[in-house]
Every structure is written in C-alpha cells, then in structure tokens.
Amino acid sequence: MESPTAEQIDKSHLRRRRIRRTGVSTAVIAICIVAISFFSADKPPAVTAVRAFPHLRIRLPVVFTNAGDRTNRIFVGSQLGVIHVFPNDENVSDTTVFLDIEDQVICQGEEGLLGLAFHPNYRNNGEFFVYYSKAGDSHMSIISRFHVSKDDPNQADENSEQEIMRIDQPFSNHNGGTLAFGPDGFLYIGLGDGGNVDEAKKNGQDRSNVLGSILRIDVDRQQDGLNYAIPKDNPFVGINNVRPEIWAYGLRNVWRMAFDRENGRLWAGDVGQDNWEEINVIVRGGNYGWSLREGQHPYGTNGSGRRADLIEPIWEYNHSVGNCVVGGIVYRGGKIPALRGTYLFGDYIANKAWMLRYNDRSGRVASVSSIEGIDNMPIVTFGEDEAGEAYLTDAFGQIFGLEEVGPPR
Numbered sequence: 344m345e346s347p348t349a350e351q352i353d354k355s356h357l358r359r360r361r362i363r364r365t366g367v368s369t370a371v372i373a374i375c376i377v378a379i380s381f382f383s384a385d386k387p388p389a390v391t392a393v394r395a396f397p398h399l400r401i402r403l404p405v406v407f408t409n410a411g412d413r414t415n416r417i418f419v420g421s422q423l424g425v426i427h428v429f430p431n432d433e434n435v436s437d438t439t440v441f442l443d444i445e446d447q448v449i450c451q452g453e454e455g456l457l458g459l460a461f462h463p464n465y466r467n468n469g470e471f472f473v474y475y476s477k478a479g480d481s482h483m484s485i486i487s488r489f490h491v492s493k494d495d496p497n498q499a500d501e502n503s504e505q506e507i508m509r510i511d512q513p514f515s516n517h518n519g520g521t522l523a524f525g526p527d528g529f530l531y532i533g534l535g536d537g538g539n540v541d542e543a544k545k546n547g548q549d550r551s552n553v554l555g556s557i558l559r560i561d562v563d564r565q566q567d568g569l570n571y572a573i574p575k576d577n578p579f580v581g582i583n584n585v586r587p588e589i590w591a592y593g594l595r596n597v598w599r600m601a602f603d604r605e606n607g608r609l610w611a612g613d614v615g616q617d618n619w620e621e622i623n624v625i626v627r628g629g630n631y632g633w634s635l636r637e638g639q640h641p642y643g644t645n646g647s648g649r650r651a652d653l654i655e656p657i658w659e660y661n662h663s664v665g666n667c668v669v670g671g672i673v674y675r676g677g678k679i680p681a682l683r684g685t686y687l688f689g690d691y692i693a694n695k696a697w698m699l700r701y702n703d704r705s706g707r708v709a710s711v712s713s714i715e716g717i718d719n720m721p722i723v724t725f726g727e728d729e730a731g732e733a734y735l736t737d738a739f740g741q742i743f744g745l746e747e748v749g750p751p752r
C-alpha cells in the first residue's frame with residue numbers, strides 16, 4: 344500500500360531545491376531538512392512479528408488481554424469456551440484454566456466465546472465479563488458477569504455467572520463479540536449485522552434493534568428490570584423506537600475494537616462483504632454507513648454516495664489485498680519507543696498485518712506500512728499486556744510479539 348506521506352516528502356524535496364536556487368542561507372536549508380525528517384518520521388520503524396511464549400499453543404485464541412490488576416498476568420480466551428491465565432514470562436511452559444464454560448458454549452464457525460473484558464476496578468471487585476454463543480439455543484449471544492474465586496486469583500468462580508444481556512442472532516455469522524471498557528468505565532460491546540449475506544435483515548441502519556451497532560452500557564447499576572443501566576449521555580436516549588444502548592451504528596461485523604489507552608480513542612475493524620475492508624475511528628452517535636456503503640463506496644441497490652451523516656472509514660483496502668480485517672490496538676508500550684501511537688491491525692485471510700500512523704490534527708492517515716515476519720499466520724486478534732506491549736495470535740494457537748528491526752522502510 345502506498346504511503347500518503349510519499350507525496351508530501353516529494354513536495355518537500357521540491358521546496359528544498361527551490362530554496363537552493365534562490366540562495367537562501369544554509370540555516371534555512373537545515374530547517375527544511377529537519378522538516379523533511381519530520382515527514383519521514385511519520386512512518387514507524389521496521390517491525391517484525393516474533394514468536395512470544397514459544398512453549399504455549401492455545402486452541403483458537405480469540406482474545407488476548409490482561410486484568411489490569413498489576414499482577415502482570417496474561418489472559419487468553421479460547422473460542423471453545425475456556426479462559427487461560429499465565430504469568431507474563433517468555434519461558435512459561437503451561438497455562439492455568441481460569442474459567443471453563445465449554446459445556447455451555449457452542450463453538451462453530453463464527454460462534455463461540457468471542458469476548459472477554461476485566462472490570463476497570465477488577466483488582467477490588469474481581470468482576471470480568473464474557474461474550475459467548477449459548478449451546479442448545481438457536482444463535483443466542485450471551486454477555487455475562489463472572490467473579491474470580493475468593494481464594495485463588497488464577498481460578499474464576501464458575502457458579503458466579505450473572506447474565507447481563509442476551510442478543511438473539513438471526514444467523515450464525517457476524518456475531519461481533521468484542522467487549523471493552525472505555526475510559527469512562529462503561530462497557531462497550533461490538534456487534535455484527537445479524538449475518539447471512541447482503542445484510543439480509545437490514546439491521547445496519549435500523550436502530551430499533553442492537554445489531555449492526557456498538558453498544559455502551561453501565562454494568563455497575565441496574566435499571567428498568569435490566570441487569571445493567573443506560574448511561575444518561577448515550578446518544579439516542581429518549582428517541583422513540585431507537586435502542587438507547589447504541590453508541591454507534593451502521594456496522595457490518597466489528598471484528599475487534601480497542602480503546603487507545605492514552606487518549607481513549609476507540610478503533611474498530613469492520614469486516615467487508617464484496618470488496619472493501621474498513622478501519623474506523625468510532626465516535627458518539629456515529630453512523631458508519633453499512634449497508635448503504637462498503638468502505639468509501641456505494642453498496643448494493645440502495646447504495647449511497649457520500650453523505651454528511653455517514654462516516655467514512657479512515658482506512659480501507661480491497662479484496663486484492665485481504666478479505667477479513669482484524670482490528671488491533673494502538674501501541675503504547677515501552678519496548679519500541681518509535682512505534683508509540685501507531686495503530687496495529689491485520690487480515691485473517693491474507694496473512695498480513697500493518698502499522699497505521701494517524702494524524703490527530705488532520706484526522707487523516709499519514710502512512711500505512713507492513714509488519715514483517717507474518718507468514719502463514721491467520722491472524723485472529725491483537726492484544727496488550729499491562730505494560731502496553733503488543734501481541735497477536737493466530738488460528739494455529741501461536742502468540743507473537745513485535746521487535747524493531749530497523750529504520751522506516
């Protein structure tokens with residue numbers, strides 16, 4: 344993929360040549376060279392994926408996260424319905440089963456245990472939240488609260504389940520499934536459009552149900568007979584026939600979203616259908632266009648041109664590049680300082696992953712470059728440890744970290 348900075352750099356070179364012709368002082372030229380370096384610096388260093396925790400192989404590792412409780416442990420959720428825990432130590436040889444609800448989870452195709460998030464106050468209240476597809480029910484997604492056991496920090500209390508929400512899915516695919524707490528302490532839930540193809544149920548633009556949306560709920564309070572409450576500043580509170588849980592909508596199948604731990608910005612990958620995969624920056628009340636648009640293009644018979652009320656993805660790529668975007672995380676670790684602030688994402692089908700630099704002021708992408716060393720790795724998810732170091736997992740059960748291998752290229 345072409346880096347949008349290339350043109351800017353070319354223009355800077357032209358400017359520099361013009362200055363030389365007019366005989367401007369070397370000090371000015373030096374300033375220009377600094378400016379050119381600044382443009383170049385808007386591309387991250389060369390980075391490669393390397394195997395992390397090489398003695399571990401975890402079946403279908405769809406969530407990689409930490410508890411934020413200063414114990415420096417890693418938690419990996421398996422789509423089968425098992426959550427593993429292990430110390431953040433390269434030499435670890437085995438995991439401990441933190442929670443096993445395999446008997447109540449159907450793991451098939453896009454269904455299974457898909458989401459796991461620890462309460463921001465987990466250290467004190469021991470609460471964590473799980474998203475799974477319920478066995479014995481027809482395409483039913485469950486979001487439940489569990490507690491850690493009283494006497495063993497590496498063991499959840501399987502009997503502590505309290506169902507928070509259930510979502511009746513019309514089909515088996517497009518379940519979304521990411522759970523993530525925002526900096527506001529509310530739980531965000533990424534959902535798909537209900538599945539099948541061509542947005543069969545037309546849920547993307549329909550706010551009378553929760554599908555095709557990202558939800559925002561308060562799990563610390565209860566309201567109207569629900570096991571959660573609606574934050575008062577949710578964008579659609581009090582609007583007739585619109586679900587007040589909705590934070591943003593017009594989404595097809597959010598496969599992985601994450602908050603930037605430094606500035607709270609919410610990033611989401613939205614899997615496309617025919618041609619385009621999307622990276623979106625999610626804002627309050629945003630309509631992300633599905634199924635009027637796919638990527639930055641009209642979609643289907645009701646396809647729409649650009650409209651002020653439809654938010655375009657900040658980045659898209661077509662199906663000659665990859666077929667299933669995996670939204671990642673913004674790197675905030677300490678190991679690769681020049682990578683800080685870079686959004687990492689990948690593609691499940693294409694065996695590719697990228698680093699995206701975003702310009703806060705312009706709201707535009709400054710550069711996208713490939714992460715090296717991605718070979719025969721169907722990327723499933725990204726995650727971070729407590730220190731903000733980045734990891735990704737693949738469908739073969741392997742975990743990878745990142746290493747800097749040179750200057751930008």
Ligand SMILES: [Ca+2]
Pocket residue numbers: 593613621631632633636637638654655656
């Ligand atoms: Ca879109």
